[in-house]
Amino acid sequence: MNTMVIMTGLQASGKSTFCKIHLSEFKHISLDELKTRNREKLAILSCIENKEDFVIDNTNPSAADRRRYFEAAENSGYKIIGYYMRSVIAECMSRNRQRTGKAKIPDTAIASTSKKIELPSCDEGFDELYYVEITENGFKISEWKED
Ligand SMILES: Nc1ncnc2c1ncn2[C@@H]1O[C@H](COP(=O)(O)OP(=O)(O)OP(=O)(O)O)[C@@H](O)[C@H]1O
Ligand SMILES: [Mg+2]
Structure with a gap:
């Protein structure tokens, strides 16, 4: 089965580094790099068309940001x-x-994103959710606990 990964996290929280280390086989899709939502959407549809696994590496703070x-x-x-x-x-x-x-x-940009953060939830449609933390020994991935 093919996989789409959606990252959520503040700027400089380590998302892109995590993708490089743990999702190196996934096609990397970043709005910062693609510049427009239209190009982002075309990149996603192209991955799906070609049955490629991909990761969306944006801050994606709110459920509305992720819904697309x-x-x-x-x-x-x-x-x-x-x-x-x-x-x-x-x-x-x-x-x-x-x-x-x-x-x-x-x-101020980080503070502003922080105000927009809504924790992801399985209700949005995620099949699996994980927490990621930066530790002295690299990234620690743990199981999700829904409140
Ligand atoms: N596991 C780690 N341990 C220590 N430092 C880290 C770790 N992961 C990332 N960093 C450092 O933190 C900074 C931010 O990391 P990164 O660019 O991956 O964040 P980001 O979430 O992708 O940020 P942005 O949203 O701005 O793209 C980088 O300078 C990186 O070197
Ligand atoms: Mg990044």
Whole structure:
């Protein structure tokens, strides 16, 4: 069965690094890189058409942000997995401050995303959900507990 992964997490919470390490076989789809929602959608539909596994690597903070992906994958038979980066905002800001060039964004952008975060839920259509945390030994993936 093919798989679509939807990441959720603040800027500098480690999403792209996690994708590189744990989802290296997945086609990487990033709105930052593609620039427009239309190009993002075409990239997703092309993956589905070609039966490729793919990961959407955006902050995707709210259920409404994520809904478009469930719609795009509707009736595709794809399994839908979510990884939620369980992060501390101050640590994201501190990792962001260590970035250079365009990758470094204002603290206010991280604070603003933080206000929009809605925890993913199986009700949205996820087949599997996991927490991801940054630890001294790399990423720790744990099972989801719905409140
Ligand atoms: N497991 C880790 N341990 C220590 N540092 C990490 C880890 N993962 C990522 N980092 C560092 O944190 C910073 C942010 O990581 P990354 O770019 O993966 O975040 P992101 O969530 O993709 O951010 P954005 O939403 O802005 O794209 C990077 O400088 C990276 O080197
Ligand atoms: Mg990233």
